Amino acid sequence: MSTYFTIGEISKFFNIPIKTLRYYDEIDLLKPARINKDNKYRYYSVEQFIKIDLIKHFKATGMSLEVIKSILNSDCSIELVLENIKLQSKKLEHKINELTNVKNYLDNLEKNISQNIEYGLDEIFIKYNDERIYMNYDVVSTNLEELDINLRDVILDLEKIIKKLILKREQLFLMIY
Numbered sequence: 001m002s003t004y005f006t007i008g009e010i011s012k013f014f015n016i017p018i019k020t021l022r023y024y025d026e027i028d029l030l031k032p033a034r035i036n037k038d039n040k041y042r043y044y045s046v047e048q049f050i051k052i053d054l055i056k057h058f059k060a061t062g063m064s065l066e067v068i069k070s071i072l073n074s075d076c077s078i079e080l081v082l083e084n085i086k087l088q089s090k091k092l093e094h095k096i097n098e099l100t101n102v103k104n105y106l107d108n109l110e111k112n113i114s115q116n117i118e119y120g121l122d123e124i125f126i127k128y129n130d131e132r133i134y135m136n137y138d139v140v141s142t143n144l145e146e147l148d149i150n151l152r153d154v155i156l157d158l159e160k161i162i163k164k165l166i167l168k169r170e171q172l173f174l175m176i177y
Helices: 007-014 018-026 046-060 065-072 078-119 144-176
Strands: 004-006 042-045
Touching: 004 007, 007 018, 007 042, 007 046, 018 042, 042 046, 046 065, 065 078
Parallel strands: none
Antiparallel strands: 004 042
């Protein structure tokens, strides 16, 4: 005979809100192993722990509940499962790259602000840079709105250039190895 756990216990064991477990039951993603007919309490078995872990891990990768349901209910072939895993992996890699860029920006901003504090906020100082790239944008702004739009265009252009430089650096790094 299997040991059963209440929805509250499962919620605590797996750090999943009770509301989420009820929703999983509602959409047939994770049905309780047993439901008490008198009080409608949901009970889950130890055998369901692996399924709950899989749902949590697949969900953490950003996989949709429909895809997870298809995988767990064996509605799809192993090839389709593998394809979904590869797709999620690519999405995660893209997200990691985005977050890495944001972190690099924040690190650089922190460094610049720290240097400015170190030099003194009201002090004039000379800073030498190793290399600079100069770019010229031929735009004219006659009011603040145009200035904002033109600055946004310049920022978008610079972001594209930076992405290209990062890709080239990554390709060069891959060629070295």
